[in-house]
Amino acid sequence: MTEVRVPTLGESVTEATVATWFKKPGDAVAVDEMLCELETDKVTVEVPSPVAGTLSDIVAAEGETVGVDALLANISEGAAGAESAPAAKPEPAAEAKESSGGGESVDVMVPTLGESVSEATVSTWFKKVGDTVAQDEMLCELETDKVSVEVPAPAAGTLTEIVAEEGTTVQADAKLAVLSSGGAAVAAAPAPDEAAQGKQYQTPPAGDGGPGKDIKDGPAAEKAIAEAGIKREQVQGTGRDGRATKADVAAAVAAASAAPAASAPAAAPRAPVPAEDAGREERVKMTRLRQTIARRLKDAQNTAAILTTYNEVDMTETMALRKEYKDLFEKKHGARLGFMSFFTKACCHALKEVPEVNAEIDGNEIVYKNFVHMGIAAGTPQGLVVPVIRDADKMSFAEIEKAIAEKGKRARDGKLSMAEMQGGTFTISNGGVYGSLMSSPILNPPQSGILGMHKIQDRPMVINGEIKIRPMMYLALSYDHRIVDGKGAVTFLVRVKEALEDPRRLLMDL
Template identity: 80%
Template sequence: MTTEVRVPTLGESVTEATVATWFKKPGDSVAADEMLCELETDKVTVEVPSPAAGVLADIVAQEGETVGVDALLANIAEAGDAGATTVEERPSQKKQDTAAGEKAAASGGKEVKVMVPSLGESVTEATVSTWFKKEGDSVAQDEMLCELETDKVSVEVPAPASGTLTKIVAGEGTTVDASAQLAVIASGDAPAAAAPADQGTAPQAATAATGARDVEDAPSAKKAMAEAGIDRDAVQGSGRDGRVMKEDVAKALSAATAPAPQAAAPAQAPRAPVAAEDAAREERVKMTRLRQTIARRLKDAQNAAAILTTYNEVDMTEVMALRNEYKELFEKKHGARLGFMSFFTKACCHALKEVPEVNAEIDGTDIVYKNFVHMGIAAGTPQGLVVPVIRDADQKSFADLEKEIAEKGRRARDGKLSMAEMQGGTFTISNGGVYGSLMSSPILNPPQSGILGMHKIQDRPMVINGEIRIRPMMYLALSYDHRIVDGKGAVTFLVRVKEALEDPRRLLMDL
């Protein structure tokens, strides 16, 4: 008996969708409610779960096809009918599956699939950056198999069972979605290494699986390219494995027909020619997903916001004296070191109450004022700049702030931060002084409207009551979105921060 898989309800006024991605192929076993495919409408993306357990007998609507509500997508056969289902596989795929089956049989255990773990809210794909094991290696349960990179965090994938890693489905550099399979483990007591013949064929199988497979463009895209007379090489595919979708053809046609602005410069200037002897000494490394996201977000901030920076300087004498007086007692009582970040966080929270537009954001034609402070603390890591968020910082004590800042900074450097811990910030502090920066203009962290830049503390001669004194001074820089923050508000905010730091008693008196 077969069970039909049909297009679910797509929402009010939505009558059709495009089949974007199939997560399964004919012949694959599926569990009830397991995601089979993904549909795209003009408003949302809809995942289609399996209505029953069994085997995917055939796919009726291929990737790229447009389907209406309740249209037939595929058929699922009962597990007992799996043998009767004929599925034509590529020779390379048959060879891999046969080899994996032989390894599983040799180990005496059952096959366990290694799937992509939860990547966090709004993250739909990741890149396999590093495999710590190779095919034929023995693995222990919860031992790290590989590492995935998303556009925000790195995710380690542990082994779901002990046994032998018989097959790597997604090799290094492969982009996988949130429900993809990464590998196969033959559970149970397995030999420490596979036979030499298996070791020799594993790289070939991986190459066949990742680099040499044919990519079939969507039928609707082929038809659109034929009608428009556009060459396949002129279209950049956005579908799975780089396949061309119908909307990619539309984008290519729009780009070809749209007049180029006279004064606009290209998004990225072409690389200048490099001499052959210099090229031989260069090293080309692909940007990580995190670095690509950092680059894109910073450029988007410059393009979208009207960024302006105002500067001031603060005499750190009183803060340094207070810190030196109480740091030992503070650490003894609270188990945390007393640094400068808690003072700056408190001073910013105090100033944000007086100038709330610096803590606001633009949403279309509305200004959204936040009656709370989720403070972003920028942290440099080997992978790039990340901004963990201290939630409700305005409600926390000095000790709570120092503990949380230290803990999240440590986890940021180790790549252990979750997506939720880097979302929802309303204002950001960036401390370039730890690297020796004397002055800089920080870039906004969208959609926030303000960011404070701290810098190096340096002794400078200052005139105090008509006398020249040597004082530990720090330059402060506030970058703000001039669309909603006026110059008066920005200067007032920075002056309030300066006053609170030069006389910390003002924080206690709420002055």
């Protein structure tokens, strides 16, 4: 018997209300299939099934208020009366043992990919069939929409079978390979029962209910339908009595977007490549990360009313302050004093005065954030990622510099987790490190503002009637004009400029 409990609901959230049950006692459930939906004062949380089996009983009925880790239901694994129920859903790289041939076979499974990530692509195998591997040695690398995940060997032995070849898209907790942990290679573990395997990945049929039969969908599904701008009739509900889940809405949106693409006139064919150039081209498939970057950037342009305002800042005082204290700063704090901490502090200072730049649109409501989770855009060999520094408004210069250095290193090494790239409220992008003099950054949805930094360049400026050479930087603030007016955007950028041209203002909170 496996218990289904209330998951972590988020910082400062201690209880939730059971909004909708998608299954009833006696229903068969697959691994990760949605069981119910919880509603807190901030978000709606879907609760997936931790194992495949049968829903035995529901402990917390719809409408009940439950605390974190409270018991929601029980699931019996496998059919009643079966001699051996399937094992509970294993941890990443779980083991499936057999005794034939004097050794044990160990299944290598897809590890946990992160919240809302259900599939990945096998990008690289570091080992081939027949290779000997040590425990925790890297076997392969998976690529998701946001991060790369390395899969270590769960045991020492011999790689006897590769189930998912390079380029294969695999679901969460699918089998990747089989290891023989004995001395001699043994036969690969038998493939899972096809019917059970199908249950894990296929959407179960909808119930007898559905749209038009007085069946109320969960709040998360209703919100997703409203945000997607589609009709309920377009969504095929797979929950209890035909109720829709967020996954059903996502599938309907994907189908709706694919249909016009299929019926639209074909794009103009690519011009024929001259024979002498054909051998000099290289065609490479876009990585999942690059596809996601492309989709999110285009979605931002299609959704938000993006406008950019510009200003320039004289970096003389900030550069002088940094030069004077950088050695002492590094000696005391063990971190280099860069410009990013100044810009982060200046932005946090300005966001207090212009809170709409730190807000987001949620349906017909504006959500103002009384905290700053600062996204710092970082270019990596795999593409652009935005690690988030949480509660940056409460951090010191040293804490900010350490956090930026640590996140930047993890980003370059592909070690960032999904959680580290979620929840940002504002973003800073520094194109100046690549030599950019001027650009218009694109919003990072659902945020309403992003600051673009650029290269520092000596330019002649008129100071008190005299022409002087000053280190100048152009600043660009892109903002969502749906909730940020021009006055607020300009005020924000002016406050950032003032704080950098006179860093003492940050100390005096002016």
